[in-house]
Amino acid sequence: MKQIFLCAINNILSGTCKEDCKFCTQSVRYHADIERYSYKAIDQIVSEAKEARANGALGYCLVTAGKGLDDKKTDFVARTAQAIKAEVEGLNLIACNGTANKEQLRYLKEHGIDSYNHNLETSERYYPQICQTHRWDERYETCENVRSVGLALCSGGIFGMGETAQDRDDLLKAIASLSPESTPLNFYHPNPALPIKTRNIEQDEALEIIQKAHRLLGKERLLMVAGGRELLFSSDERKMFEAGANAIVIGNYLTTSGEAPDKDRQMLEALGYEVAVSCGTD
Numbered sequence: 361m362k363q364i365f366l367c368a369i370n371n372i373l374s375g376t377c378k379e380d381c382k383f384c385t386q387s388v389r390y391h392a393d394i395e396r397y398s399y400k401a402i403d404q405i406v407s408e409a410k411e412a413r414a415n416g417a418l419g420y421c422l423v424t425a426g427k428g429l430d431d432k433k434t435d436f437v438a439r440t441a442q443a444i445k446a447e448v449e450g451l452n453l454i455a456c457n458g459t460a461n462k463e464q465l466r467y468l469k470e471h472g473i474d475s476y477n478h479n480l481e482t483s484e485r486y487y488p489q490i491c492q493t494h495r496w497d498e499r500y501e502t503c504e505n506v507r508s509v510g511l512a513l514c515s516g517g518i519f520g521m522g523e524t525a526q527d528r529d530d531l532l533k534a535i536a537s538l539s540p541e542s543t544p545l546n547f548y549h550p551n552p553a554l555p556i557k558t559r560n561i562e563q564d565e566a567l568e569i570i571q572k573a574h575r576l577l578g579k580e581r582l583l584m585v586a587g588g589r590e591l592l593f594s595s596d597e598r599k600m601f602e603a604g605a606n607a608i609v610i611g612n613y614l615t616t617s618g619e620a621p622d623k624d625r626q627m628l629e630a631l632g633y634e635v636a637v638s639c640g641t642d
């Protein structure tokens with residue numbers, strides 16, 4: 361029986377970013393109507409991590425808005441990771457804190473982080489159309505830093521932001537060149553405040569992307585349908601699992617709501633899938 365890996369996200373510092381990524385409601389430039397706050401209390405994060413574990417999550421991602429790590433953020437994520445590891449068993453802890461150098465990543469690893477998420481977002485060619493405040497090659501370099509310090513790498517992208525079919529193929533190839541242990545595939549969720557107004561992807565194209573990613577990355581890797589799942593696959597989740605996805609995000613996304621975890625577990629059961637209880641895939 362195929363097992364599905366569940367991952368949950370905690371936005372531990374929200375909506376305070378000065379970068380200009382045109383798909384991101386957390387940029388202060390676009391004044392999207394989202395909740396914005398500085399560092400969450402560590403006790404609260406630990407309690408939310410316990411809840412996610414009780415809901416079946418094996419992956420737990422600590423996300424901070426902003427271009428990348430600085431000393432304060434690195435220290436906060438490290439202390440949070442230590443606190444979670446001390447109280448919650450069986451979670452694979454993922455940090456997602458933007459651009460990072462090797463020293464910062466080593467520090468996070470020493471304090472309990474298992475994996476680092478940094479998405480390439482789109483192809484190198486299309487990237488300047490969606491972000492002008494930093495470069496695609498900086499993103500690629502952070503992913504290489506993750507590999508070189510021995511953290512597991514989680515890297516994927518967002519589809520449906522106006523890119524071409526060639527851009528999609530190029531992004532998947534670039535991701536595969538990094539051999540990530542896990543890859544989140546996000547499908548763009550339009551927001552009226554953002555410069556990218558519409559989503560240029562339909563379910564059949566999304567399925568093609570999942571199939572291609574599955575072939576390129578290998579079936580032993582985690583291939584996760586993340587943001588936008590509810591927009592493209594609501595009541596049609598079987599198709600994405602049959603195309604090769606073996607992981608989903610449960611609970612809420614960074615700034616948008618997801619399904620209730622109970623509903624997702626019922627959906628998996630109804631489709632005949634099991635919730636994975638360890639980090640390997642079948």
Ligand code: SF4
Pocket residue numbers: 377378379380381384385386387424425426427458
């Ligand atoms: S750097 Fe990250 S948080 Fe900031 S706007 Fe870009 S995607 Fe959003």
